[in-house]
Amino acid sequence: MRRIRVAVFGAGPAGIYAADTLVNDYPGAQVDVFDRLPAPYGLVRYGVAPDHPRIKEIVKALRRVLSRDGIRFLGNVHYGTDVKLSDLRHFYDAVIFSTGARADRWLDIPGVDLPGSYGAADFVSWYDGHPDVPRDWPLTAKNVAVLGAGNVALDIARVLAKPADEQLATEIPGNVYRGLALNQATDVHVFARRGPAQIKFTPMEFRELSHSPSIDVIVHPEGFEIDEASQAAIGKSKSTKLVVDTLMRYLEKEPTGAPHRIHIHLCQAPVAILGTDRVEGLRTERTELVGDGTVRGTGEFVDTPVEAVYRAVGYRSSHLADLPFDHAAGVVPHDKGRVLDMDGVMMDGAYVTGWIKRGPIGLIGHTKSDAAETVTSLLTDLPGIAPAEITDPDAILAHLAGRGVDYTTWAEWERLDAHEIALGAEQGRERIKVVPRDDMLRAGRSA
Template structure:
């Protein structure tokens, strides 16, 4: 293998960053360092895909192959902006690709939203996925819960809440999470959307799985289907409407949980602290096709409200950012600083295009960016001098974790799972992850932010 001419840094070890690394290392003159704040790679594949969706998680096995290349290094426990700066990376690498995703959730902006029992679906997903930053989620006293939103995140949290906990025992959920789900006494789950079923962004496979959850009775108001011209719908939407119709017409004997889809509703206020009720308003469309309230309200007696209305990216220190859109401004993956292209800086994934698309969308997105990275590198040539960023971190007493460290975490999770007759069980506590990384690392890792 020839000596690599180019060195590229990727900030973020989720699917978009790993797809970018795959395309970059298809050439044998490129070397890639992948930085992440966590000691665990894969991003939302590990901490965002529902634990009972093992087939989707198998994508991680394919992406893991990128680390088999000697041209790729994983550098975990490195926080961009705190441990390493934009300027340092640009002095150390011929190109820098930002792949950090979208780590904040949108808010509803209604009274009572900050009450106990009102949470973001992102936080709830992080909890049941074993993210080390996740706050414990209590379901004590919760008999009725609401997911606000009509996308796959709302479907996931509704399914986890409605599913028989025994059916989750073979997943990689942490034992504390499973114990809380077993203690739960949920009887009703609502999924609420401002528009009709024809406007929902569910993917049909996920919607069908939710509606066919054993022991769950689904209800949809017949009026929700009024005015839908099914012949004018695309294939996915037509299938979604059919799934909802079929589910609402199917009678489940002695249901364990009732699942209610409420379309043409929006949240108005949360009552109580902790939450004891959700005031919702019927909606319609105005002459311009915008959602508007009708003034007709109703209250649901609920103790848990999970907002699943979208994500938003966070500004990276020193990096250009479009605040209204919540993305790094770019053209075909090249970062824009004002109206000008920022030399040798690129972007992929949700931080590039916004929080839309599925995991596979990141592949074509990364391909577009990497084509421009390689074309620009061939035009510019390598940097005449480079700083060794790992040496600089080590000199400051910061020791990045490696892919071997991740393998040690992975092995420990397999051992923990075996003790519970499972394939694996996530290690969710920071101190345990750091203990595993510190083993055989005298300098110790960087503590979490």
């Protein structure tokens, strides 16, 4: 069996599942998993709300993969700056890109650039302690709008509505706790374009909104429309039925007088963010279902006074150096994971998996089948792939060092991990996340 070396760029679930599948299916494979951050786990560490420790349990499985023989983690390496595709092809038979989707999808409405209008990705990165975003976040708005009907919108609403002390039990860094302690929000309005059977909340997370004694969840009856197509969707999907049942319970429940409120508005599409020098309100158009799960505008507009707007309308992947990119779809063109150039011809030894491949859809578990398809393509193509010019596993390390790249290793991550857990233990918490990149590097290299 030909021994092969494969680089995976992106150490989130998609990349880690690809590495795991590769070493399982091809015992002669050695895989280096790179990431631009000093720490692994991608979306699980920097995209999942800190008060969802159950979801973060997936880290245990990801850790087992990265600890395997034949797999090596190399962090703090920026693709396109520290290494190029041509560099990687010197050292590896193939490269799998799993860089995900880090940017916010654009919302083309008037006022979107006003101060007080924020992309979800930036706010999530802040409260998850991402090292590359500012340490402070303005939280002076008392009335806030969140645009979107998915779990990210739900996470943002919950983080904004829940008092800081209730979130202190999580792994939030000190700067995030201090910022949330100054949060002025009392009313968070979540706007969904479609009806009850079309929103994309997962049932458990939606039910958990009411678990805080400080929050009343208020579902507004306007737009609570269930047509025949909605009834069919409820009948086909247990998840949809559970979400609609939860909406009904919230709709029927009397407010308790809690100091914070999350308002759910259905069938309202954002058309403009209002204000002159900063956000002063949100204008929405009432919509109605048309029988196939989509909606149309009714021409009736509603203005809601708010001082901040968070746009959680989806993520978008970014163009990677030396690779083609479909700017309309926000993905790398591919055939079952094989990267295709502008003429539709397969690029030698270049593959994609995860959101950079299929777009930012699906839950974390969906990346397994996606990774399996890409790895199958790679192994099928293997006889025709030009082999790496340099086969010494340490050659890439010398190359990075020669370019002054301060890369991190799995051993350094384990020390950083232990350091964060020790910081949390001092305060009776599971972990306290280290935020500044230099501090992460220093903790990983301390004896």
